[in-house]
Amino acid sequence: GENVEQHPSTLSVQEGDSAVIKCTYSDSASNYFPWYKQELGKRPQLIIDIRSNVGEKKDQRIAVTLNKTAKHFSLHITETQPEDSAVYFCAASMLSNTGKLIFGQGTTLQVKP
């Protein structure tokens, strides 16, 4: 089955700096790669996703890149702000009626003011 590895487990940056979180996946059939943000004590929420037919997707300060050949994808947050502090999870699945979403281990991002 699918296995998703995520690095780093913790990341601390100064406000205004960029943050990058990387994930690798094992199942070459996976074609859907979302990122979820979980603030302390709250439920995970989708922040951005990418499908395998594109290599990059941006939404304001966040972007995701995908390298299908290498089976890895990354989340990039630019101009970080204290409210970006949270746990970020990457995930992978196959977009089909049988696909299930498997998550990485999570990255705790701390943005220092």
Add this chain to the structure above:
Amino acid sequence: GAGVSQSPSNKVTEKGKDVELRCDPISGHTALYWYRQSLGQGLEFLIYFQGNSAPDKSGLPSDRFSAERTGGSVSTLTIQRTQQEDSAVYLCASSFGTGVTGELFFGEGSRLTVL
């Protein structure tokens, strides 16, 4: 309701007792997931229901864990003979089904503490 509803929000039980956790997904969502999140850990996949298909139980950690989904809607996760290592937040999520859109909508979770 507008979102995924889980109950109870908190459950404290004694080792060896059985517990049931309930999930009420968003109306119209055909896919339903259970995940487990231990303190400071990631989202561990437990079980996945998609429409009328047989559930994917590959993530259940032992035969003490079971889940059912009645009428394609409400789901119940049952843990028998609870152990201390079962203490965690159990998150339910639903979606339209990964064939349409992959976004999962999570509930607030049920925090289980086994003494």
